[in-house]
Amino acid sequence: MSETHTLLSAALGKLHSGVLIIDRDRHISFINQWLLQALRDPALEYQERPLLDVLPEIADTRLYKCICQALDKGLPAVLSPSLNPSPLPLFNGRADDPERQPMIQSLQVIPLRQQGLNHCMIAVNDLSSTMRRENLLKVQAEKLSQQSLTDDLTSIANRRRLNLVLEEEVRRAGRTQKPLSVILVDIDHFKAYNDRFGHLAGDACLIRVAQSLQERVVRAGDLLARYGGEEFCVILPDTDSEAAHAVAEALRHKIAALNLPHPDSSCATNVSISLGVATGLAGVAETATGLLLKADNALYRAKQRGRNCSVSHVQITACGD
Amino acid sequence: MNKVALIVDDSRVSRLMLGSMLKTEDPEWQVVEAANGLEALSKAAECQPSLITLDINMPVMDGFEAASRLRPQFPNATLLILSANIQASSRGRAEELGVHFLAKPISAMIARQALALWGSEHA
Amino acid sequence: MLEMTPLELDALGEIFNISVGRAAASLSELTHEVVSMSVPLVHILSPQKAVELLDPDNRLRITSVSQQFSGSFSGKALLMFPGSNSLEVVRLMLGAEMPLDQLTEMEQDAMSEIGNIILNTCFSTIADMLSESFDCELPCFQIASIEDLLDARNSQSKVLFVQIQLALEQRNLEGYVAFMLGDSSLLNLQHAINHFLDGTISP
Numbered sequence: 140m141s142e143t144h145t146l147l148s149a150a151l152g153k154l155h156s157g158v159l160i161i162d163r164d165r166h167i168s169f170i171n172q173w174l175l176q177a178l179r180d181p182a183l184e185y186q187e188r189p190l191l192d193v194l195p196e197i198a199d200t201r202l203y204k205c206i207c208q209a210l211d212k213g214l215p216a217v218l219s220p221s222l223n224p225s226p227l228p229l230f231n232g233r234a235d236d237p238e239r240q241p242m243i244q245s246l247q248v249i250p251l252r253q254q255g256l257n258h259c260m261i262a263v264n265d266l267s268s269t270m271r272r273e274n275l276l277k278v279q280a281e282k283l284s285q286q287s288l289t290d291d292l293t294s295i296a297n298r299r300r301l302n303l304v305l306e307e308e309v310r311r312a313g314r315t316q317k318p319l320s321v322i323l324v325d326i327d328h329f330k331a332y333n334d335r336f337g338h339l340a341g342d343a344c345l346i347r348v349a350q351s352l353q354e355r356v357v358r359a360g361d362l363l364a365r366y367g368g369e370e371f372c373v374i375l376p377d378t379d380s381e382a383a384h385a386v387a388e389a390l391r392h393k394i395a396a397l398n399l400p401h402p403d404s405s406c407a408t409n410v411s412i413s414l415g416v417a418t419g420l421a422g423v424a425e426t427a428t429g430l431l432l433k434a435d436n437a438l439y440r441a442k443q444r445g446r447n448c449s450v451s452h453v454q455i456t457a458c459g460d
Numbered sequence: 461m462n463k464v465a466l467i468v469d470d471s472r473v474s475r476l477m478l479g480s481m482l483k484t485e486d487p488e489w490q491v492v493e494a495a496n497g498l499e500a501l502s503k504a505a506e507c508q509p510s511l512i513t514l515d516i517n518m519p520v521m522d523g524f525e526a527a528s529r530l531r532p533q534f535p536n537a538t539l540l541i542l543s544a545n546i547q548a549s550s551r552g553r554a555e556e557l558g559v560h561f562l563a564k565p566i567s568a569m570i571a572r573q574a575l576a577l578w579g580s581e582h583a
Numbered sequence: 584m585l586e587m588t589p590l591e592l593d594a595l596g597e598i599f600n601i602s603v604g605r606a607a608a609s610l611s612e613l614t615h616e617v618v619s620m621s622v623p624l625v626h627i628l629s630p631q632k633a634v635e636l637l638d639p640d641n642r643l644r645i646t647s648v649s650q651q652f653s654g655s656f657s658g659k660a661l662l663m664f665p666g667s668n669s670l671e672v673v674r675l676m677l678g679a680e681m682p683l684d685q686l687t688e689m690e691q692d693a694m695s696e697i698g699n700i701i702l703n704t705c706f707s708t709i710a711d712m713l714s715e716s717f718d719c720e721l722p723c724f725q726i727a728s729i730e731d732l733l734d735a736r737n738s739q740s741k742v743l744f745v746q747i748q749l750a751l752e753q754r755n756l757e758g759y760v761a762f763m764l765g766d767s768s769l770l771n772l773q774h775a776i777n778h779f780l781d782g783t784i785s786p
Contacts, residue, residue: 201613212710214703215650215721219692222613245692247721266689273687470622471600473593476784517600517622544604549617564601565712566783 157229157263160251163210165190168258177229177242177265194228202226202246202261209250209259218246220266231267243267290365292342293349301364301372305427308376312419319425320383320418322373323434324352324390327411327446329369331403344399344410345369351393355386372431380418380453387414387449395447406446413441414449463489466509468500468526469542470518474566478513478542481571497521497529504530509537511578514559516543516550527559538578542570591776592625599623599745599760602708606701607749613700621748623760627769630735630742637665637759638729647725647732648698652706654717655775656768658740660705661732662698663759695722705760713775733763740765743772 151158157174161167170185178185185193190206197203201223205216218226220243227246230239245266251258284291288300296304305321312319326332326348333341349365356363356373366372373390375383391412399410415438419425433452441450465482467475472495479491492507494500496518504512512530514523523541531539540560543550554561560577562570587595600622607618634641649661699722706717725732733742743762764772 208703208707212707213716214706214719215699216703217692217696217699217722219689219696221689221693222696249721250718252718269688273689276687471593471597473590473597473780473784480784517620544601545607545620546604547608547611547617564604565597565708 156265157227157261159261159263161190161206161210161259161261163257165206165210167193174229174263176234177231177263179228179230181234196228197226200226202248205248206259206261209248210257213250213252215250216248218244218248220245220270227263229263229265231265240267243270290349293346293365295349295353295371296362296364298364298366301362301366301374302427304362304364305374305430308374309419309425309427309430312376313424315377317377318379318418318420319430320375320378320380320386320416321430321434322375322383322387322390322417322449323366323415323431323438324371324373325413325438325442326369327406327413328401328404332401332410335403347397347399348394348410348412351397352390355390355393372434378418380416380451383416383418384449384451387416387451390414391447391449411447413438413446415439415441415452416449417452462508462510464492464507464509465489465511465513466492466494466500466504466507467513468494468497468518468523469513469515470495471515474515474564477566478571478574481566481568482575484568485571485575497523497526500526501529504534509534510582511538511540511574513540513542513562513574516541516545524553524557527554527557531558536582538574538581540574540577542566542574587627587773587776590780591773592627594776594780595743596623596625598708598712599625599705599747601712602705603701603747603749605708606704609700609704610697610749619750623748624746626744626746627741628744630733630738630740630763633733633742633744633761634730634735641728641730643729644726645729645732646694647727648695648702648722649725649732650699650702650706650722651720652717655715656717656764656772658762658764658768660702661759661761661763662701663729663732663761665757691724695724698722698724701758701760713772713779715775733761738763741769743769 151171154171154173157177158169158171159167159174160169166187166189167185175181175185183193191198202218205218208214208216223246224243225241226244229242229244231242232239243266245264247262249260249262251260288297289295290297308319326344329341332344349363349371352371352373353363360376362374364372373386375386378386391414394412395407395409397410401407401410404411415434415436417430417433417437419430437450437452441448444450463486467478469475475493479493482489482491492503492509494503497514498521500512500514512534514527516523523543527539527541530537538560540562541550541554542562542564544564546563551561562573603620603623607620611618628636643665645663645665647661647663649659651659702722706719710716730736741764743764745760746757747760748757
């Protein structure tokens with residue numbers, strides 16, 4: 140019996156994780172070497188002392204509630220690092236190192252009730268390096284997604300791709316002297332749609348609108364991209380303003396034909412879009428920004444005219460309003 | 461003040477439990493039951509209770525809405541919310557409405573607390 | 584074939600009503616959000632029937648946290664969130680944006696804790712109200728189909744199913760707590776409920 144005791148003592152003493160055992164009176168029955176070293180004050184006497192005397196900071200915490208629940212009701216608990224980063228005052232590194240960092244911990248509170256015992260064991264694992272690794276991976280994943288050219292939600296081109304393509308098309312239009320058109324599309328009263336139906340339904344609506352628009356933007360060289368939250372942009376190279384306006388109207392009808400009910404829209408009973416069309420004229424030095432600005436002005440006019448319509452920038456300058 | 465209690469809860473077990481415990485504490489009490497807030501309004505008009513207990517989550521009309529309507533109609537009755545929804549926000553709302561709050565589960569102690577509250581308001 | 588009377592189901596419903604209320608309060612403390620809950624619906628079904636109802640096409644991947652328990656009733660308790668829902672839970676609790684199959688170890692641990700909190704309040708409330716005690720295992724995280732989680736292909740015993748709806752921050756989460764109990768355990772549960780009803784409702 141004593142040999143087993145020696146063996147187990149040795150094992151717990153060398154374990155690279157913490158073991159703390161509390162009895163029903165909330166006194167510390169056992170604390171292993173690893174845990175002792177990790178505590179803020181390893182020189183303190185812990186054995187047999189009341190838990191809240193030596194670790195007063197854990198009173199009123201979730202950890203203490205779990206300990207009581209384990210002792211009084213026999214229920215085990217886990218304390219995950221993301222929700223409870225440092226339930227115990229533990230630190231990494233040697234006890235005498237003044238630069239010790241707080242340890243990110245994963246805890247399990249386990250009732251011990253066999254053979255007359257009425258205790259609970261707190262098993263502590265150091266997750267500091269795992270946490271660091273996961274954060275690094277997240278940063279890398281973030282970087283990768285920043286290089287992506289696809290919009291996560293709708294799977295169409297994203298704004299980065301739009302900018303790259305538009306710059307290229309503006310240059311090409313300058314060389315070839317062919318007209319380049321751009322359409323900005325905005326879903327009418329989208330905020331009201333989200334407010335009524337919720338974010339998940341709002342996302343679903345965006346996906347459907349994007350898919351529907353994409354079905355009509357299939358000519359090689361044309362591009363549909365997500366421009367903003369509820370805004371899209373269509374690039375139409377070698378397309379004059381009349382043709383572009385026709386495309387805009389076709390897109391508008393296509394979305395109306397989806398028949399997605401939109402009770403809070405003041406301009407239609409279903410989900411509708413407003414569109415602004417701009418065309419870079421042959422012979423006029425156009426920039427990507429300039430073209431988008433014109434399309435944006437045209438979109439603004441479309442909204443002013445009651446939404447669910449398309450307006451060409453050419454029309455604006457022609458009418459002089 | 462007449463010892464008529466109106467117990468409003470969509471759980472029949474809860475109504476039976478509380479009713480039984482109230483009568484055990486003080487056999488003079490008469491108990492009327494309602495299964496939701498709307499029924500509570502009509503039953504209250506009929507029986508003129510001096511003690512009303514309300515659960516929060518009920519179909520048709522919830523406890524808070526019923527309490528807000530009953531309070532002005534029965535200014536002298538003791539109103540209390542008796543619910544499993546024990547968050548600070550619920551307690552806060554009860555306080556705003558000027559009604560007491562007790563947490564389920566229903567027990568003899570809860571019954572005694574309800575009667576003590578009634579006693580202090582109808583001395 | 585076990586049938587529970589409406590009164591027994593009502594009592595069980597109240598027990599879970601109180602459990603969910605307490606769990607919501609704990610989650611609220613943990614997340615510093617207001618957590619609201621609807622009254623839970625209690626059903627007793629065969630696992631096959633449960634699969635039919637919740638996932639007839641057998642396509643859903645369910646995130647689950649389960650705890651084995653033993654005592655006067657024994658079996659396995661599971662908290663399940665259908666695929667898209669569990670993302671919401673993780674997202675709200677941790678601000679994470681990972682797709683389900685990329686749930687990191689950290690996020691799985693957090694899910695386990697959330698499941699542990701909810702299941703423990705159920706055990707604790709059942710123990711208090713029915714004067715029973717349980718031995719419980721640590722929570723276990725799993726992503727699988729409902730059919731596999733409930734062992735629907737092999738199991739002959741009934742499942743106590745509780746449909747709960749929690750709302751955090753305007754988002755609605757629907758989850759299910761299932762208690763897989765053997766026939767004798769279900770019978771013991773029924774006896775305990777009746778004992779409780781006899782003790783608290785005078786004839």
